Amino acid sequence: MSDDLTRTSRRKFLAGAAGLSAASLAAGGAVLPARAENAKNLPPNVADWTKQLGEGVGTRAYGQPSKFEKDAVRRTVPWLTATPESSVSFTPLHALDGIITPNGLCFERHHSGIAEVDPADYRLMLHGMVDKPLIFTLDELKRLPRVNKIHFLECAANSGMEWRGAQLNGVQYTHGMVHCVQYTGVPLKLLLEQAGVQPKAKWIMAEGGDAAAMNRSIPLAKALDDCIVAYRSNGEMLRPEQGYPVRLVVPGWEGNVWVKWLRRIKVGDQPWFTREETSKYTDLLEDGKARQFTFVMDAKSVITAPSPQTPVKQKGFNIVSGLAWSGRGKIIRVDVSLDGGRNWKPARIDGPVFDKACVRFYTEFDWQGEELLLQSRAMDETGYVQPSKDALRKIRGVNSIYHNNGIQTWALKADGEVENVEVG
Template sequence: MAEQPKEQLRTAPSSDRRRLLRTGMGAGVAAFAVAASGRARADDPSPPADPDWSQSLGPGIGDRVYGNPSHFEKDVIRRNVPWLTANAESSISFTPLQYQQGIITPSSVFFERYHAGRPTVDPAQHRLMVHGMVDRPLLFTMDDIKRFPSESRIHFIECPANGGMEWRAPQLNSLQYTHGMIGCAEWTGVKLSTIFAQTGLKPGAKWVLAEGADGAHMARSIPLDKMLDDVLLVYAQNGEALRPEQGYPVRLVVPGWQGNVNIKWIRRLQIGDEPWYTREETSKYTELMADGKARGFTWPIYAKSVITFPCPEMPAKGPGIYEIRGLAWSGLGKVKQVDVSLDGGINWTTARLHGPILPKALTKFTMEWRWDGSPALLQSRAMDETGFVQPTLTELRAVRGTNAIYNNNSIQTWQVKPDGSVFNVQLA
């Protein structure tokens, strides 16, 4: 074998490796095992110049027909807070934002919210009915929907309960659990205005009931103006078919508005002249104020931001240079500016925004941080193109009390201790 002389130059080649050379191309699985067992120890003062994975043939194509992340990234998963809900079928999981680099959330870890579990919808049998105050009620197959002129846009979807556990006090010491009810993706589908052009709309039409094919027939009333403005009937996410978690085969994306109106597994659109006041827009997803009155139909997500590094899961490792990283978003348009404070909001520095800066999408910001190891209180504050400035929690509480649950878009404070550990705190 031509490689043999080169092999002899190396000290102590493993018997596994010799066997591998003998068995040749059929040993893809064995090669993988060698690479895994041959990892350099973290405390090795001098990592090998040519580690095992450089001395072996890796697996060939065909063993990963639908890819997965490196197995070293096994911590990067959706997680949930068991005590939040009575069961797993009407519950929520959280996006691991502490690992998200850039503005696109991988479809595999995009947060889930189910009201009656995740239905398995057969696209061949699925239908979308559009009826009510229309000239021509229509029933569409998935083939019909995909034949319409298409539109692709990048938008975030955030559950309005994101941060809802934090109104009274900091409870969860984790970025994933305080801010992970959000994700951002490229969505492809049909503009609702295109669909309604087919059905026509009767005079006086003002509201649309959107209803899912899940066991809860999850339903929300949405103003027709919004539907005609920018709402999409979506069948693809990040270049592939929607995931079942996200509403396969078809869902609504209602840009900038609270997650639950982005009806998944959508089966029906009814046009009317009044809202329906479903359970999800009366008993749930309404905000109880301190005086006992409630706010309803509070759809848009107002400007919000959070520092994703450092955070409780991603502490600092001793004094030195760091890049503070974070995400900002607004349901009213583009993020215009993000300011970062190192001292709990006394002084602020404008962070660098990274493109693309898109309306109703996550926007990345960074700021250089030369940390001397002294205690710090890190905050970020977003401003959007309407001039709206992200408030403090103290301000929100003064106006809304602590029973609102939803629409907590307050400034997050991360306390950095001298050892680099990070905690979720609230300031006086």
């Protein structure tokens, strides 16, 4: 994500704060209307689909979601970037549940568009401070022992537009640069062992085969710990948007180092200080100095429903549903507040809890139309607790763009609408 993105947004933010008419009551991004009912299909009548044959097998060689699920799509914020080839699209978190993101809905971040790599011409080169430089074909990678791991991937700039205050009205836009899938691939350690890493090596550089040839330095210790050279996502081959045929998986670390269309790994004794790890993906603090190599994504959570794109439709029993994740290990607890962080209650985590993966949490509440300020707060196994936005700003100021894991507040209003708000 580029600085231009937040600079543009800042301008818009200031313009808005200066008193742009708040006329757009319908604002709130991508909420679809409840579909009109058709009495012909409702009891006691017999629905059309109960009487007629449907399409036969094979008409949907690769199945698609129901035509009624048009809301569950990636969306963009066109004013963020200069061009769609170097831009981002957002995961529709409001339309999903559980912990696994469907492949076609995983957010995209490309620097020079989607490379379309012919698998026959795919090569992975491994060289530098190794005893034996190697080249692998895709088939060769697939012959090696493989692992299956579920991990989240979050862009370091996720929530980056919210540093100066509530700005984008939808969880898809505030938090949609995260996804969580099951990867299949070869442990990077195993590949490095095939080449023989020399004793003085301390870093690796991963490089993409796209027209940005995206490159990042990664400490060798991480490469030997849990990185995966992955070719499958949720069982099928990676999507082109996610680096087909091969991407690097760097569990718990910022998405930018998960190099897509991976073509080369070079082993060295110091970092490369590439453009992406110096002029971008460094965190500028208030004193004008910047943190570099801030790889780990701190614990974070967000309520995905209710949220601006999924308002509350009925009074009475309702469910808060959300996602939590941490780059430092497992999520052990998520708390939910209905009053803007004054009082908290542990939520129920449902489904599997994996290392450096998303977890799903729920809290049930009875709603009679009162205004609520919904928040969630994640804790991981290292004891790290997701901080408030103000606590983060106190240390980092508002210019750092990246690594905003502050607590999100949604205001649930009397009419069931939900808005992204800032609280103080």
